[in-house]
């Protein structure tokens with residue numbers, strides 16, 4: 001897993017940072033493609049503290065701005081490096097309940113713009129570099145797309161109501177269709193539709209492309225935009241609850257699985273697949289729809305003004321009129337006033353209950369972290385013991401082989 005040139009997007013925190021760290025430690029030349037220079041430089045300093053001779057370079061990349069994607073590729077080309085691996089990791093998850101849309105520089109919905117259209121353009125502009133690397137002797141060139149199991153609405157009760165992607169309403173501009181959760185689910189389904197279509201287009205070039213779900217990893221910054229109660233819920237309560245089902249992963253565990261897909265021989269010939277828990281897994285029904293894969297590709301080519309596609313400009317929809325504030329009702333009865341007071345009391349009690357649950361969740365989360373760390377230590381110890389044992393057994397094995405050989409003669 002050494003000596004390769006790897007671009008990792010979103011390497012300032014979470015899975016991207018940890019993947020960059022692992023890849024540097026293994027002796028690869030890693031480009032950290034990030035939008036925040038200060039954070040990126042801090043990430044590199046941290047990597048170098050651990051691996052002083054790490055090959056880690058920062059190049060600015062804001063996936064929510066097509067101009068920045070093109071600029072990134074120019075800067076990368078100016079370095080005159082080959083490219084073996086592109087890890088499309090960066091992603092954003094806005095407040096799931098929010099119905100107020102946010103936009104990219106190019107007027108796309110921010111979630112699908114950052115999670116799909118930016119990476120779509122970036123990947124396409126780097127394809128020639130990857131093809132070159134694949135065609136070298138013993139060439140190995142791969143693209144890894146970090147998606148999520150949340151692309152599958154059937155995965156949980158909370159997502160069951162979500163709608164399939166409507167290709168004529170990709171940015172959820174139609175009134176009443178946008179909320180943060182629907183946008184995130186659509187963007188992660190788009191990651192898979194893109195991966196499958198790209199694998200078909202890359203057939204015969206030697207470049208491999210696969211998508212991966214890293215599992216549920218509450219230790220990253222992904223829920224930073226979540227609403228007040230949602231954030232601690234995801235980090236602590238959910239963390240604690242999922243612990244029982246052993247579903248959550250630590251950041252190092254998940255980053256290791258991303259790096260394995262990018263580097264391990266096990267995946268060298270695998271392409272056009274969805275990987276979860278280290279194995280090929282079937283993704284949602286809509287992502288397997290070949291017609292949709294083709295349509296999304298065509299539309300993405302037009303929105304990002306990719307060479308060969310007729311550019312399609314996007315105009316933001318007009319904001320809905322602000323609802324007028326309801327005037328105080330002068331005829332409010334005493335009964336109505338008492339009911340309102342009682343509601344307020346209930347809300348306060350609910351908040352107190354939530355704080356209590358969060359406290360418990362925090363404790364659970366700490367237990368899980370400890371448990372995971374202990375498990376990692378145990379694995380390491382077992383591995384070392386195994387290696388020591390093999391070293392001790394070696395001479396005995398060699399002796400036995402010699403005796404066998406002698407007997408045969």
Ligand SMILES: NC(=O)c1ccc[n+]([C@@H]2O[C@H](COP(=O)([O-])OP(=O)(O)OC[C@H]3O[C@@H](n4cnc5c(N)ncnc54)[C@H](OP(=O)(O)O)[C@@H]3O)[C@@H](O)[C@H]2O)c1
Pocket residue numbers: 009010011012013014015016033034035036039061062063064065089090091092114146147148149213214215216217218220221222223
């Ligand atoms: N954590 C989970 O449970 C989980 C589960 C399934 C899938 N995933 C996927 O894993 C990937 C990594 O997420 P994470 O959990 O590691 O979250 P994270 O800690 O929030 O990392 C996200 C990274 O993406 C970067 N990013 C966001 N918007 C960007 C933009 N416009 N341009 C360039 N970079 C941008 C962030 O940069 P800044 O530091 O500048 O904000 C950050 O480096 C995402 O694709 C996510 O969908 C995560």
